[in-house]
Amino acid sequence: MDMHTVVLGTSGTTAQDVIAVARGAARIELSEEATAAVAAARAVIDDLAAKPDPVYGVSTGFGALAVRHISPDLRAQLQRNIVRSHAAGMGPRVEREVVRALMFLRLKTLASGHTGVRPLVVGTMAEILNAGITPVVHEYGSLGCSGDLAPLSHCALTLMGEGEAEGPDGVVRPAGELLAEHGIAPVELREKEGLALLNGTDGMLGMLIMACADLARLFTTADITAALSLEALLGTEKVLAPELHAIRPHPGQAASAANMLKVLAGSGLTGHHQDDAPRVQDAYSVRCAPQVAGAGRDTLDHARLVAGRELAAAVDNPVVLADGRVESNGNFHGAPVAYVLDFLAVAVADLASIAERRTDRLLDKNRSHGLPAFLAGDPGVDSGLMIAQYTQAALVSEMKRLAAPASVDSIPSSAMQEDHVSMGWSAARKLRTAVDNLARVLAVELYAATRAVEMREGLTPAPATRAVLDAVRAAGIQGPGGDRFLAPDLEAAYGFVRDGRLIETVEKVTGALA
Numbered sequence: 133m134d135m136h137t138v139v140l141g142t143s144g145t146t147a148q149d150v151i152a153v154a155r156g157a158a159r160i161e162l163s164e165e166a167t168a169a170v171a172a173a174r175a176v177i178d179d180l181a182a183k184p185d186p187v188y189g190v191s192t193g194f195g196a197l198a199v200r201h202i203s204p205d206l207r208a209q210l211q212r213n214i215v216r217s218h219a220a221g222m223g224p225r226v227e228r229e230v231v232r233a234l235m236f237l238r239l240k241t242l243a244s245g246h247t248g249v250r251p252l253v254v255g256t257m258a259e260i261l262n263a264g265i266t267p268v269v270h271e272y273g274s275l276g277c278s279g280d281l282a283p284l285s286h287c288a289l290t291l292m293g294e295g296e297a298e299g300p301d302g303v304v305r306p307a308g309e310l311l312a313e314h315g316i317a318p319v320e321l322r323e324k325e326g327l328a329l330l331n332g333t334d335g336m337l338g339m340l341i342m343a344c345a346d347l348a349r350l351f352t353t354a355d356i357t358a359a360l361s362l363e364a365l366l367g368t369e370k371v372l373a374p375e376l377h378a379i380r381p382h383p384g385q386a387a388s389a390a391n392m393l394k395v396l397a398g399s400g401l402t403g404h405h406q407d408d409a410p411r412v413q414d415a416y417s418v419r420c421a422p423q424v425a426g427a428g429r430d431t432l433d434h435a436r437l438v439a440g441r442e443l444a445a446a447v448d449n450p451v452v453l454a455d456g457r458v459e460s461n462g463n464f465h466g467a468p469v470a471y472v473l474d475f476l477a478v479a480v481a482d483l484a485s486i487a488e489r490r491t492d493r494l495l496d497k498n499r500s501h502g503l504p505a506f507l508a509g510d511p512g513v514d515s516g517l518m519i520a521q522y523t524q525a526a527l528v529s530e531m532k533r534l535a536a537p538a539s540v541d542s543i544p545s546s547a548m549q550e551d552h553v554s555m556g557w558s559a560a561r562k563l564r565t566a567v568d569n570l571a572r573v574l575a576v577e578l579y580a581a582t583r584a585v586e587m588r589e590g591l592t593p594a595p596a597t598r599a600v601l602d603a604v605r606a607a608g609i610q611g612p613g614g615d616r617f618l619a620p621d622l623e624a625a626y627g628f629v630r631d632g633r634l635i636e637t638v639e640k641v642t643g644a645l646a
Contacts, residue, residue, distance in 0.1 A: 137161055138236075140243045140258075142169045144444035145236075147341045147436070153261065154233035154338060160258045162243055169245025170254050173452040177248035180458060181207070181323045188450055188460055189327040190248075211326030215292060218285035218330055221270030226283065226335075228298065230564075231269045233338025234280065235261055235287050237443075238329065244446035247328040248458070256291060256319050263314040264300030265290065267307065275545060276466035276556030279447070280335035283557070288329040293318025332447045333466045339560035340439050340473055344432060346567050347476065350574065351429050352635050352645050354483055355391035356600075357577040358421040361490040362396065363597060364584035366404035366501050367414040369396045377422065384429030387646035389422035394642040400592035401585065404501075415499075417489035424486045428479035435472040442469060466556030470539035473559035480566045481528070481535040484573040488528045491521055491580045500584070507583050507612070514615045517580055520622060524576040527569045534562040534569075575625035578634065579609065586611050596641040603637040604628060 138149045141163045152158035162170075180187045186201045193200040193210070202210050235257060241247060242254045267290040273282020289295035293308040311318055321329075362369070372393045377386045396402055413419060450460045495517055497505040508516030538559040544551040582601055585593050593601070605611060609624045628634055639645055 139163050140240060141166050142244050144244070144446075145240045146443065147344065147439060150233055150236060150338060150341045150443070151345055153236040154229040154342065157264075159262050160236065160239070162254060162258060166243040166245065166254075167251055170243060170247075170249065170251045173245045173248045174250050176452050176456050176458065177324050187458060190323045190458070207323050208320060211321035211323070212292065214326040215285050215288045215321070215329065216294070218281050219289045219295060221273035221282040221286055223271035226269040226271060228266050229342065230335065230339055231266050231283075231287065232261065233342065234269070234283060234335045235267070237334035237338050238284060238287070238332050240443070241332055241334070241446050241448060242328065246446040246451045246453070247324075247448045248452045249325045249328045250322065253291070253319055253321075253325055253329075256316060259314070259316050260290060260311070263310075263316065265307070265310050265314065265316075266298040268296040268298065268304060271561065274335060274557035275543065275550070276333070276336060276470055276539075276554035276558065277464065277552070278449075278546075278550055279331040279333065279464045280466075280557050281330050283335045284330045284332060288321075288326065291319050291329065292321065328448055331449050331464050333442065333464065333469050333556065334447075336466055336469045336473065336556035336560040337439065337442050339564060340435065340469055340476075341443075343473075343476060343560075343563050343567050344436050344439060346571075347428075347432050347480065349632055349635065350567070350570055350629075351388070351425055351432065351483070352391060353571075353574050353629055354425050354487060355388050355421075355645070356395055356634060356638055357487060357574050357581060358418070358425065358490065359392040359395035360581035360585060360597060360600065361494060361577060362392070362414070362418050362421070363399050363401045363593060364494055364503070364581050364588065365414070365418060365490075366401055366588075367418050369393060369399070369402045371414070371419050372396070372422065382423075382426055382430055384433070385422050385426030387429060388425040391645045392422065394645060395596045395638060396594050397596070397642070399594035399597065401588055401594075404591075415489075415493060417486050417493060421486065421490075425483055428483050431472075431475055431479040435476055438468055438472045465552075466554035467539065470554040470556030470559045473556060473563050474535075474537035474539050477531075477537075477559070477563045477566050478535045480563070480570050481531040484528045484531050484570050487573050487577045488521070488524050491524055491577045494580045494584045495521055503584055503587055507580060507587065509612060509614045516615070517583070517618075520576055520579065520618055523622070524573050527573050531566050531569050531573075534566045538562065571630045572622075572626050575629045576622060578604070578629060579622060579625045582609075583612050596638045599637050599641050600634065603633065607633070 137159045267287045269283045269286045274280040290307040297307040372389045495506045505511040506516030506518045508514035538555040
């Protein structure tokens with residue numbers, strides 16, 4: 133667990149800090165600069181609240197109801213009401229790490245000094261995160277415009293001591309009880325504060341940041357499994373030569389090819405494509421692995437660029453500007469984040485698709501260049517990995533459906549005031565599923581490729597491959613032999629991929645991979 137302290141200033145945060153808070157136990161502190169900026173912006177809001185002129189979010193209703201001027205005696209009720217009414221999510225609970233990322237990123241914007249909340253609100257949200265209290269947030273309720281409204285509202289409800297939350301022990305209880313146990317006083321919201329707690333792209337951004345971190349590891353994993361499959365198929369590594377990739381200068385492609393070359397260094401299996409069943413060229417799923425994985429890497433780099441810009445942003449409406457103006461804007465629209473979430477889902481589906489094709493080739497005796505059908509111990513009596521590939525194909529098929537973009541959809545809401553929305557939250561939710569599916573698809577390829585390499589008797593695998601074989605067997609993932617209950621082996625292979633042990637094993641031989 134990560135126990136370091138994250139200090140929030142006024143200029144945003146980093147992806148590393150988001151992950152440390154979301155997935156670890158990093159504590160949050162507010163810098164003196166942030167506290168001063170929050171107080172200064174609040175003074176502007178207090179000044180406007182005292183004037184008779186209507187200001188959106190301060191002394192008016194919200195959305196399509198902004199035409200009504202709200203008298204001072206009803207403004208606290210207005211802020212409570214927006215949170216209660218907007219906490220309208222439904223469906224399964226969202227994962228703890230997503231909710232923590234969501235809250236931390238909203239806190240990041242509150243600390244910017246552009247929202248007009250009191251320092252008390254900012255401090256209390258930090259206390260809740262530091263106490264390990266996680267609001268119950270539901271799957272459905274965000275259209276990705278005007279912020280991730282329902283998810284953020286459920287978090288704001290906890291700040292008020294209402295609704296339900298999960299304690300550090302994992303038990304869901306009334307939020308008021310949990311706050312009291314940790315000595316945290318519920319916040320009574322004042323002008324603009326309810327609105328400021330809801331108006332951000334924080335959920336979709338948090339999920340993007342975690343997906344980027346996971347995919348960075350999985351793209352490297354895909355290079356390793358592709359290399360193992362190439363080796364098991366007696367393919368040629370000559371197509372990975374750096375001079376071939378230099379003449380098509382996509383950086384991701386070069387990185388993937390270099391990774392595969394490192395894994396294959398010293399292999400006694402590669403280059404046998406001209407032996408008993410001569411091949412002029414390997415199949416596309418083998419030969420073009422760096423081109424496909426590399427394009428995904430470049431897509432990931434673009435997604436990180438967008439995420440970095442969003443991490444530096446202060447997303448709210450209206451905002452308090454440095455010169456004291458309070459201005460309405462449309463920065464809460466999730467399009468920039470939604471597009472890259474969808475783009476990543478496309479790249480991930482294609483990477484899984486090419487991995488599945490390599491697995492199928494390993495199992496087909498007519499295309500595997502001497503391997504037994506389905507890598508079975510006794511084909512006909514044994515079915516081998518036939519249905520493992522079915523499972524892999526089912527995962528890939530779902531990923532293709534998940535690659536259909538959410539961001540091209542828009543359902544108008546709020547009496548046509550919010551007449552175009554991003555659906556970025558939905559794009560993020562399906563990407564999370566796709567990323568997990570990719571890890572499972574690569575685990576099946578790893579399982580098949582390691583078995584196939586072990587069946588190449590008389591040929592010596594690369595040192596990196598030998599290390600992988602030893603590590604997976606030590607992890608309880610069994611090798612060639614008769615049929616057995618496969619699900620536990622596949623789940624163990626998934627764990628070996630998901631937690632990074634495959635990369636760690638290879639890098640002990642090859643050095644750092646890209």
